Amino acid sequence: MTLSPTLITQFASIVGDKYALTDPAAMASHLHEPRDLYHGRSPLVLKPGSTAEVAAILKLANETRTVIVPQGGNTGLVGGQTADQFGEEVILSLSRLNRIREFDLDGNCVVVEAGVVLETLARAAAEHDRLFPLWLASAGSCQIGGNLASNAGGTQVLAYGNMRELCLGLEVALPDGQVLNGLSRLKKDNTGYDLRDLFIGSEGTLGIITAAVLKLFPQPKGRAVAWAAVESAQQALALLGQARAGGNLTGFELVAHIGMAFTVEYMPGSRMPLETIAPWYVLAEFSSSRSQEDASGTMTSVLEAAFKAGTILDAAIASNKAQEDAFWALRENMSDAQKHAGGSIKHDISLPVASIPAFIGKAAAAVNAMIPGVRLVTFGHLGDGNLHYNVTQPVGMDKAAFLARWGEMNHLVHGIVHEFNGSISAEHGIGRLKRAELTHYKQPLALDLMRRIKAVFDPNGIMNPGKLI
Amino acid sequence: MTLSPTLITQFASIVGDKYALTDPAAMASHLHEPRDLYHGRSPLVLKPGSTAEVAAILKLANETRTVIVPQGGNTGLVGGQTADQFGEEVILSLSRLNRIREFDLDGNCVVVEAGVVLETLARAAAEHDRLFPLWLASAGSCQIGGNLASNAGGTQVLAYGNMRELCLGLEVALPDGQVLNGLSRLKKDNTGYDLRDLFIGSEGTLGIITAAVLKLFPQPKGRAVAWAAVESAQQALALLGQARAGGNLTGFELVAHIGMAFTVEYMPGSRMPLETIAPWYVLAEFSSSRSQEDASGTMTSVLEAAFKAGTILDAAIASNKAQEDAFWALRENMSDAQKHAGGSIKHDISLPVASIPAFIGKAAAAVNAMIPGVRLVTFGHLGDGNLHYNVTQPVGMDKAAFLARWGEMNHLVHGIVHEFNGSISAEHGIGRLKRAELTHYKQPLALDLMRRIKAVFDPNGIMNPGKLI
Numbered sequence: 001m002t003l004s005p006t007l008i009t010q011f012a013s014i015v016g017d018k019y020a021l022t023d024p025a026a027m028a029s030h031l032h033e034p035r036d037l038y039h040g041r042s043p044l045v046l047k048p049g050s051t052a053e054v055a056a057i058l059k060l061a062n063e064t065r066t067v068i069v070p071q072g073g074n075t076g077l078v079g080g081q082t083a084d085q086f087g088e089e090v091i092l093s094l095s096r097l098n099r100i101r102e103f104d105l106d107g108n109c110v111v112v113e114a115g116v117v118l119e120t121l122a123r124a125a126a127e128h129d130r131l132f133p134l135w136l137a138s139a140g141s142c143q144i145g146g147n148l149a150s151n152a153g154g155t156q157v158l159a160y161g162n163m164r165e166l167c168l169g170l171e172v173a174l175p176d177g178q179v180l181n182g183l184s185r186l187k188k189d190n191t192g193y194d195l196r197d198l199f200i201g202s203e204g205t206l207g208i209i210t211a212a213v214l215k216l217f218p219q220p221k222g223r224a225v226a227w228a229a230v231e232s233a234q235q236a237l238a239l240l241g242q243a244r245a246g247g248n249l250t251g252f253e254l255v256a257h258i259g260m261a262f263t264v265e266y267m268p269g270s271r272m273p274l275e276t277i278a279p280w281y282v283l284a285e286f287s288s289s290r291s292q293e294d295a296s297g298t299m300t301s302v303l304e305a306a307f308k309a310g311t312i313l314d315a316a317i318a319s320n321k322a323q324e325d326a327f328w329a330l331r332e333n334m335s336d337a338q339k340h341a342g343g344s345i346k347h348d349i350s351l352p353v354a355s356i357p358a359f360i361g362k363a364a365a366a367v368n369a370m371i372p373g374v375r376l377v378t379f380g381h382l383g384d385g386n387l388h389y390n391v392t393q394p395v396g397m398d399k400a401a402f403l404a405r406w407g408e409m410n411h412l413v414h415g416i417v418h419e420f421n422g423s424i425s426a427e428h429g430i431g432r433l434k435r436a437e438l439t440h441y442k443q444p445l446a447l448d449l450m451r452r453i454k455a456v457f458d459p460n461g462i463m464n465p466g467k468l469i
Numbered sequence: 470m471t472l473s474p475t476l477i478t479q480f481a482s483i484v485g486d487k488y489a490l491t492d493p494a495a496m497a498s499h500l501h502e503p504r505d506l507y508h509g510r511s512p513l514v515l516k517p518g519s520t521a522e523v524a525a526i527l528k529l530a531n532e533t534r535t536v537i538v539p540q541g542g543n544t545g546l547v548g549g550q551t552a553d554q555f556g557e558e559v560i561l562s563l564s565r566l567n568r569i570r571e572f573d574l575d576g577n578c579v580v581v582e583a584g585v586v587l588e589t590l591a592r593a594a595a596e597h598d599r600l601f602p603l604w605l606a607s608a609g610s611c612q613i614g615g616n617l618a619s620n621a622g623g624t625q626v627l628a629y630g631n632m633r634e635l636c637l638g639l640e641v642a643l644p645d646g647q648v649l650n651g652l653s654r655l656k657k658d659n660t661g662y663d664l665r666d667l668f669i670g671s672e673g674t675l676g677i678i679t680a681a682v683l684k685l686f687p688q689p690k691g692r693a694v695a696w697a698a699v700e701s702a703q704q705a706l707a708l709l710g711q712a713r714a715g716g717n718l719t720g721f722e723l724v725a726h727i728g729m730a731f732t733v734e735y736m737p738g739s740r741m742p743l744e745t746i747a748p749w750y751v752l753a754e755f756s757s758s759r760s761q762e763d764a765s766g767t768m769t770s771v772l773e774a775a776f777k778a779g780t781i782l783d784a785a786i787a788s789n790k791a792q793e794d795a796f797w798a799l800r801e802n803m804s805d806a807q808k809h810a811g812g813s814i815k816h817d818i819s820l821p822v823a824s825i826p827a828f829i830g831k832a833a834a835a836v837n838a839m840i841p842g843v844r845l846v847t848f849g850h851l852g853d854g855n856l857h858y859n860v861t862q863p864v865g866m867d868k869a870a871f872l873a874r875w876g877e878m879n880h881l882v883h884g885i886v887h888e889f890n891g892s893i894s895a896e897h898g899i900g901r902l903k904r905a906e907l908t909h910y911k912q913p914l915a916l917d918l919m920r921r922i923k924a925v926f927d928p929n930g931i932m933n934p935g936k937l938i
Contacts, residue, residue, distance in 0.1 A: 106823035151659050162657065164666075165634065178914050187853045188631065188819045189892040190620050190670055191899060191907060192937060193919045197633075197666040201659055218714065245687065247758040289716040350657045354575035384656045423658040430660060438660055445647050449925065450662045456921040468661060 002088055003043040007064055011046055011090065014056045019047040019096065030091050033082050034075055034138075035346075038432060040083030042069075045091045051171060051179060051210040057092060058208065059177025061462050068092050069464055070204035072146025073117065075138040077348070078431025080150065080203045080467045094145045097210060103128050107185050108216045109168055114145025114209050121214075130216040133160035137332040145209050151201035153427030155331075158383035159250040159287070160217065162427070164200045171211040172199050175458045183213050198453070203429050204464040206457040220250075222292030224299040225285045225324040228306070228315040229278035234357040236282050236382055238311045243284055244383075246302040248295060251285030252383035258392075259334045259377040266340035267333045273326075276314035282382070283331050285324075334379050338392055343399040344377070345409045347389040349417045350426035356385065363416050367391055370412055371405065386426040389413060410437060430468045438468075471557055472512045476533055480515055480559065483525045488516040488565065499560050502551050503544055503607075504815075507901060509552030511538075514560040520640060520648060520679040526561060527677065528646025530931050537561050538933055539673035541615025542586065544607040546815070547900025549619065549672045549936045563614045566679060572597050576654050577685045578637055583614025583678050590683075599685040602629035606801040614678050620670035622896030624800075627852035628719040628756070629686065631896065633669045638682040641668050643675075644927045652682050667922070672898050673933040675926040689719075691761030693768040694754050694793040697775070697784040698747035702851075703826040705751050707780045709852055712753055715771040717764060720754030721852035727861075728803045728846040735809035736802045742795075745783035751851070752800050754793075803848050807861055810844070812868040814878045816858040818886045819895035825854065832885050836860055839881055840874065855895040858882060879906060899937045907937075 012020035021027050022044055031040045048054045061068045067089040071081045083089040097113035100121065104110065105128060112121055119139040125132040136142060136154040146152075148170070153162045160166065169184035182196060199206055230236045236254050243249045257279050263270050274281075286302075288295035299317070306312045318324040338344050351359050360378065367374055373394030380387040391409060393402035414424045418441050430438050439447065450469050457463075481489035490496050491513055500509045517523045530537045536558040540550045552558040566582035569590065573579065574597060581590055588608040594601040605611060605623040615621075617639070622631045629635065638653035651665060668675055699705045705723050712718045726748050732739045743750075755771075757764035768786070775781045787793040807813050820828050829847065836843055842863030849856040860878060862871035883893045887910050899907050908916065919938050926932070 104821075104823075107821050153657055153659075157657065164663070174914075180914055180918075181912055182915070184892075185821045185890065186819045186892050186895075187822075188622055188626065188850075188855045188895040190622075190894045190896055191892055191903075191911060192915065193671055193675075193922055194633070194663070194666040194669065195915060195918060197663040200663065202662055206662075245758070289714070350655045352573075352576050352654045353656075354573075381657075386657045421654065423653075423655050423660055425659045426655075426657040427659055434660075442660060443650055445643075445649055446651070446661065446664060449649075449664060452925040453662055453922065456918065456925060 003066065003090070007066065008044055010060060011044060011057060014053055014060070015046050015048050019049065021045040030071060030074060030093060031083065033079060035077055038079045038082040039085070041085055041087035042083040042089055042091050043087060045093055047093045047096050049096045051173060054092065054208055054210050055173040055177045055179050058173050058175050061090065062175045062177065062460055065460055065462060066090055067462050067465055070094065070149070070208050072114065072143035072149070073138065073141040075142040076146060076150060076431060077428045078433040080429055080431030080464070081146065082432065084466060092208065094143060100124055101211065104185060105130070109185050109213050110216055111183060111211065111213050112144050113211045114143060116144045118142050118144060118147060125216055126219065129219055131219045132214060132216055134163060134166060137335065144212060148200050148209050148212055149202065149204050150429040153381065153384065153386065155251050155253065155381065157381060158252055164197055166215050167196065167200060167212055168215060169213040170196050170199055170209055172207045172209050174207045175460065175463055183211060185213050201429070203431060203468045205454060205468050206463060218289060220287035220295070221290055222288040222295035223285065223324065224295040225283070225318040225327050226299055226303055226315050227273040227327050228282045228284065228303065229274055229276045229313040230280045230282055230311070231278060231313060232357065233280060233360050235311050236280055237353065237357065239282055239306050240383055242306055242311065243302050246298050248286040248288050248298045249284065250287040251283065253283040253331050254380060254382040255281045255283065255331060255334065256376060256378040257281070258375050259338070259379050260330065262341050262377065263330055263333055263337040266337045270330060270333065273316040274314050278313050283327055331379070334377065338377050338390060341375070342393040343402040344393070345391045345403065345406050347410065347413050348426050348428040349389055349422055349424060350384065350386045351417065351420050351422035353385040355420045356382065356387065359416065359420050359422070363389065363413055366412055366416060367409070370409065371402070414441060432467055435466070435468060472535065472559070476535065477513055479529060480513060480526060483522055483529070484515050484517050488518065490514040499540060499543060499562060500552065502548060504546055507548045507551040508554070510554055510556035511552040511558055511560050512556060514562055516562045516565050518565045520642060523561065523677055523679050524642040524646045524648050527642050527644050530559065531644045531646065531929055534929055534931060535559055536931050536934055539563065539618070539677050541583065541612035542607065542610040544611040545615060545619060545900060546817070546897045547902040549898055549900030549933070550615065551901065553935060561677065563612060569593055570680065573654060574599070578654050578682050579685055580652060580680065580682050581613050582680045583612060585613045587611050587613060587616060594685055595688065598688055600688045601683060601685055603632060603635060606804065613681060617669050617678050617681055618671065618673050619898040622850065622853065622855065624720050624722065624850065626850060627721055633666055635684050636665065636669060636681055637684060639665050639668055639678055640680040641676045641678050644929065644932055652680060654682050670898070672900060672937045674923060674937050675932060687758060689756035689764070690759055691757040691764035692754065692793065693764040694752070694787040694796050695768055695772055695784050696742040696796050697751045697753065697772065698743050698745045698782040699749045699751055699780070700747060700782060701826065702749060702829050704780050705749055705851060706822065706826065708751055708775050711775055711780065712771050715767050717755040717757050717767045718753065719756040720752065722752040722800050723849060723851040724750045724752065724800060724803065725845060725847040726750070727844050728807070728848050729799065731810050731846065732799055732802055732806040735806045739799060739802065742785040743783050747782050752796055800848070803846065807846050807859060811862040812871040813846070813862070814860045814872065814875050816879065816882050817895050817897040818858055818882070818891055818893060819853065819855045820886065820889050820891035822854040824889045825851065825856065828885065828889050828891070832858065832882055835881055835885060836878070839878065840871070883910065901936055904935070904937060
């Protein structure tokens with residue numbers, strides 16, 4: 001079935017012609033995704049301006065069995081926001097639902113629409129002397145709706161939790177055009193099944209999140225950031241334990257040396273914070289609700305004790321905000337830097353924290369046995385057991401030949417993750433990229449329950465088919 | 470349909486005759502619940518000793534359309550764990566699934582079976598120098614499975630979250646006898662719909678939780694507890710804001726004077742911590758990950774500032790562990806004390822925190838207009854917006870005549886809660902008690918989705934019918 005001109009006109013009449021794109025050039029930015037793995041085609045990109053318009057689109061789509069692909073900032077890394085290649089899927093962009101509806105400062109929460117850009121929300125919260133803690137490298141363009149649909153994580157999960165833990169309530173348009181009004185500001189509400197957490201992380205396959213109530217936190221009164229060199233992942237884990245015991249820890253990122261080497265080589269203005277070269281580095285952030293002195297004091301005593309105990313080889317302390325940002329930029333630019341070093345096969349995995357050193361050892365051996373000379377750009381949120389285990393091609397290997405082994409490499413790495421009772425998607429979701437792979441590792445009973453839940457919400461299968469489930 | 474002797478024998482053969490109770494005296498403790506609102510009848514109480522036995526019972530029940538009522542410590546306050554009056558529902562007690570399977574100290578989690586008593590787990594965690602923070606007045610008899618099925622809250626939610634936030638993974642026996650193996654120890658796992666949070670809070674209507682992985686926390690190095698007198702709920706809220714800003718706040722309970730008066734009058738050994746008589750009191754607890762001095766110091770400076778600012782009238786600081794426990798006992802004995810003052814109609818409600826003073830004012834007027842002279846024993850977890858709004862009968866009124874107005878009173882109070890966008894069940898759940906009431910306040914669409922989800926898991930309706938949905 002192709003989308004008829006009549007139907008295109010009907011859809012367009014809901015949002016107005018201006019917001020119904022059919023011109024290939026206008027649609028282009030909605031059809032490419034950041035990793036360039038998927039190139040979709042679509043007859044129509046709709047940009048509704050209200051929840052009612054989203055609901056009306058879904059109702060018409062449901063009645064006409066038209067597939068809808070919800071799209072936020074189009075920053076997702078597993079193809080969950082992409083149309084397929086057959087050119088019949090309508091993209092529904094939430095970007096015009098970009099109002100912050102209300103700051104509730106007494107209630108420490110904010111009501112936002114799905115299309116609000118994460119960084120915009122974070123800045124607005126700061127202007128109200130509050131913290132909205134979710135933070136990702138794509139904060140400047142990812143949107144709250146996508147963050148919710150993918151249960152986004154990022155660098156502050158250690159202290160504040162992922163998107164599921166940051167959300168109090170949701171407004172959701174369902175495939176049949178009804179709207180679930182769940183914009184609750186309550187901290188406790190035991191009145192039935194947890195529909196909210198079902199939508200969070202469902203990757204647009206059950207309905208479209210149009211607005212949310214999100215938690216706000218006090219702005220920390222002090223922040224301190226350090227860059228430490230460690231000999232092994234095991235030592236990084238030991239430092240994590242020591243840093244946690246000290247209190248105030250809000251970020252703990254592990255970075256392999258090769259990733260830093262790429263960053264310094266390819267990202268203009270980047271430089272190593274330390275002269276000490278080590279196999280691994282840790283970026284640690286401490287925040288205090290009391291004072292700058294408290295944050296700095298906690299960090300200094302943790303680092304001093306760690307140095308004395310031999311846990312760390314060396315450490316640099318950021319002496320001002322610019323240096324703190326520079327340390328964080330080193331971590332956040334890691335993916336971009338890697339692009340300059342050739343093809344890279346990605347994994348977003350999580351493991352029981354204590355198993356990480358053993359996993360790293362076993363996986364390195366297996367991956368090198370499969371393709372000798374690969375460069376392992378391992379980094380991630382060690383405090384959450386979440387690694388971005390990215391495998392860069394050997395020097396001189398043909399990029400296409402390397403990338404052709406993406407699936408095989410994934411399967412090898414995920415098999416080892418599974419042995420350690422880990423997850424093949426820690427924070428990016430399943431999307432198109434890992435949908436087939438998931439069937440190997442998820443209990444068939446769980447997949448069956450998921451499929452039957454999907455049928456409850458979307459019996460006609462119009463919501464983002466081919467993704468997740 | 471009554472349960473045939475043949476079927477009783479079949480069920481009994483799964484668990485062994487010793488653990489299949491049919492004798493009324495032996496079953497008695499399973500048929501009464503703490504508030505004495507429901508008196509159930511049952512032909513059979515089964516006490517399986519393993520997950521496999523639970524699954525086998527469900528499979529047989531499903532095939533024979535036998536209703537199963539899961540029961541933990543039988544401490545629930547909404548009748549969710551009770552059999553109905555027709556004598557055909559089989560009670561499945563989880564009490565023999567009482568092993569702590571494993572403490573994972575590196576991973577800061579513990580694998581426990583559903584029948585482990587909460588206090589037993591808390592003590593075992595303390596022996597491993599860890600904190601399992603969930604705490605309720607019924608901790609000595611409630612069980613982890615029931616805590617999960619009802620998404621229990623309690624006194625430490627402010628700092629650590631409710632049961633949903635304390636759980637990493639679940640093992641669940643489904644009505645068809647299959648077992649969902651979700652005992653994950655991962656902090657991050659975005660591989661599909663959130664089945665875990667669907668079971669948590671589902672009150673035994675979707676399946677039976679047989680085991681769980683729960684989070685552990687460091688034991689605080691210091692704790693400080695104070696009892697403060699305040700003039701109004703508004704002042705209590707102001708104190709909450711000041712205490713939060715000081716950091717380290719782990720408990721914040723509001724208590725109406727009348728509740729304290731009952732406690733002192735009826736609970737032997739109870740005494741008021743302060744000579745100052747005030748309309749309201751606050752129990753505040755501060756914990757520090759650093760030291761006793763830090764906890765005490767934070768608390769003292771909060772209280773001094775609050776006294777200077779006129780937020781509090783007076784305060785008593787517990788000077789040792791025994792006094793801290795005595796302060797907490799005053800709060801925890803409030804429900805028991807109330808029983809001695811006559812009939813009491815209960816409400817477990819939550820509100821947007823900032824609305825609580827306005828709610829208290831409006832509800833008091835309405836409730837007194839309905840039954841003049843009622844005594845309002847309002848107490849609860851103010852930091853979470855959760856009040857136990859308990860209405861004690863007027864002095865001299867006939868108890869039965871007062872209790873006969875339970876439904877009418879509930880409806881009045883819940884109506885006001887609804888006006889303030891609150892919840893009619895903050896932490897106790899819906900059970901039998903609020904099932905009909907829920908239909909007035911929950912969006913019909915949400916109820917419809919819940920019913921359809923129920924049908925996915927339990928198409929034959931054998932799991933705890935007449936509860937929740």
